[in-house]
Amino acid sequence: SAPHNNFNGTVPETLSQLRHLRSLNLNFNHFSGELPSRLFTSNWTSLMALSVHANELSGTIPSSLFSLPNLNQLVLASNRFEGTLPASVFTADTLLSLIYLNNNNLSGTIPATMCGLQHLQNLALERNHLSGTIPHCLCNTSFSDLQLHHNELVGTLPELRSIFSINVAGAKQPLLLESPPPPPP
DSSP, X not given: OOOXXXXXXXXXXXXXXXXXXOEEEOOSSEEEEEOOGGGSSGGGTTOOEEEOOSSEEXXXXXXXXXXXXXXXXXXXXXXXXXXXXXXXXXXXTOOOOEEEOOSSEEEEOOOGGGGGOTTXXXXXXXXXXXXXXXXXXXXXXXXXXXEOOSSEEOSEEOOOSSOSOEEOTXXXXXXXXOOOOOOOO
């Protein structure tokens, strides 16, 4: 861990040589440039948590990041990442339980493939430029926290089943709560 320092420049690719790394915390520094995809090689099979919150990282989120077999927590919040959330990286075999991609410049829609993340409990996508509707299946999962506010989402808010906390304020248009289906006769 090396949070709350004044490190700057790019994230060193030599970190990929740390074969038994379980957690990498580079929060609150001044790293800039792209997150090197070379970091996410087969050497990091033990990595469970990656956090680079509040830096100045930019570019797209490397899809190789999602192939880390034991990654449980991913925090890329408060950077300058851009591009879309690629549907192909969210597969059911991932162990991700926490994804914080908030406060970036992400655009496009929320891919319905996120619904297949069986272990996902905390999802923060607020303060980006995401558009379209909220996938209905996203609200059928067992989230404890879902943050979607300050995006450009439209449409209806699907029926909420077991979400303890949801925030969709600041949407482009007010989201309407969908009525639950009537009970069977």
